[in-house]
Amino acid sequence: MKNPSETPDPIKPQGYVQPLGKIGQYDLLKKIAEGGMGSIYMARSTKDKSVVAIKVMSPLYVHNPVLLKRFEQEYKVASKFNHPNLVRALEFGTDNELPFLVLEFVNGESLGAIINKQGKFEELEGIKIIAQVAKALNQVHKDKLIHRDVKPDNILVGKNGVAKLTDLGLVKEILVGDLNLTRSGRGLGTPNFMAPEQFRDAKNADIRCDIYSLGATLYTMLTGELPYKSVNPLETWMKKVQNDLPTPRELNPRISERTDWAIRRAMDSDPDIRPSSCREFVEDLVGKSTRKSTVTTPALDKTEAKQPIETIWFMSYIDDQGKQHVVKGTAKAIRRSFKDGILEDPLKYKLAKSVEGPFEEMKVFPEFRDLAVHLTKPNSTPNSKTQSADPVPNPTSEPAKT
Template sequence: MSSLPPSSTNLKGDLTLLGGSGSTIQPVGDFKAESGGESGLSSTESIPLVNIEGFRIIRLLGQGGMGRVYLAEQTSLRRMVALKLIRPEALAGETARLRFQTEAEAVARINHPGIVQIHSVGEHSDTPYMVLEYVSGRTLKDVISLRGTMGVRQALAILGQVARALERAHEVGVVHRDIKPDNILVTRQGQAKVTDFGLARLKTEGKDLHLTQEGIAIGTPLYMSPEQVGGKSVDIRSDIYSLGVTAYHMLAGHPPFQGKNAIEVALLHVHSEAKPLEAIRPDIPPAVAALVRHMMAQRPEDRPQNPRELLADITRATLGLPPQKDKQSRRRLLWARMVTAGLFSLSLLLTLALAAILWPQKNEIEKPT
């Protein structure tokens, strides 16, 4: 079973990278288990100090620098929900409250089975809370940790489900900006659901609503797109890159880039190419490796331009075909097929030549005296 080396264990959280030669890192959240999923997380703070009317809080599902998520029963409807609260210490500034509101608005916009749904929001004793759909299952990160690597068919299935969820998000003007295995829940039936829109970017009436200034990068370094690392404006193609890194993680058993610290890892996304999946797992079909490579192209214009294109490329990969607009991968796949055809032709010629040499000898042996 593959796992991250000890030097990478401090790279799990959402980090803000402030650009420049003297770059520094500021944590903005690090959920060990995300909204609505089972984690098996133990904590002495399993029950919050507050009682929210209408909810019976059962146990802690996950926690991070900015908030906690609890499994709760909504007593009026007798249903299980995920109750997300901001940590009291995070309420000192306005950013946490604004991010919380942005997340609620983003999730409310997207009505899709591949997105963890929001039921309601409220406030108790000046503490905002969010009532979310409870998903019985595990995070994709936990699934990978348990299995080491995933089969190609299962990885493509999850990839397709998340791509459809991103397609709906794109239609309503939402960019997630933190796609990673931790933020994808997998149900017992194998359904994938995207969660945690705390870093989402929203577009309303032609205007962008987000809390990140130009020149400041925010996200998770192991999965950030190159433009995200550079603090540039991002769009859905950044989510496609992060999903490509997630696909790489599923198939290789580890993220493509690892380093001593978050900045080193983030810069690898900008300046380096990942080790080819085929070199790690020879059983991965060339078309699937080409798909992941296409999604992880360093330039946004070289990737699938939207989730619809990505879904078409996923379908092509299942048929053994390279991405439609990825010329480099198409050339590589064509070359591989030409080499295979050439070897087959050479083998056939050698067989015919050997037959031609042996045939006269056989006739001489059988010739009657």
């Protein structure tokens, strides 16, 4: 990246902005966002004076082959589309070994920034934005692709009200995989907005993961609350598989029953319950669903306590940084976490029926004894820090209320 000349321009047209620097054929006018992989600038072409957005990779990652491939993949995917609700990719290049991606400039803000400033949306306004994003995702899905990171920060809303989906760096092809950028067993995306099955293995994600994330985005828009607020991804996943989340109407009674149901259906832990397409999700929202009795479908009614109440267990463990955590869940959810490969070695975890303890090894409890026997790794020994965590002193994560 080159520094601009120190010599002032004697002729500065109206609206002139002194460039911050230059990359390729573009003058960088101002930084508009900063993320984990780099920064995004508003820029101007020195050739045709057009205004664009440029994503510049941080020098810290220019020698990381996986991130470089993902950066280039975003261009290859986004440049395929010419859709009014998808941010277009215009160019990919390098300047002094610094990769950059030239994108369509959207004169507006991210949906996440808008929510942070104004709080929750009115229902109709929120649905209009989500319907636009659904059109973009439908196009992505028709091309046998999955976005995998739909969230408010990846949706730009222009001053003209047009919503555009961006950040296609995690997109994967449904049929041929994702160029080995995702190792089996590793989830990609943002935990609060990810479908629970995406935690286990991002490679096995299908379009219903995007539908889940779209529903979670609308949940945030209409309630002003982040779904599944938790201290760590494990606690988030545990809540997700149990559908342990306040309904939209519990947080915002002004939301209609129809929209409340549509969001809960899209965010169900069972992918088979979710809509089969983004179009179907929008039909649920606007009352065109072909499903019978959309508000009182038994499989979706989380508010009725007709099923027997399951025992809640508390699980204590020490993370890789040496921090102690306590998460809670039913026996079914805890067993699923091991069977799905979210957790591996049972000896690293202790259980109790109270957050105060006493915490004991899983093999002590009949409900989990088979897991402790069959899943324990050879030569594995209990985590000494976990053993000493009985009773639990000041757990990092407070148990969520039910």
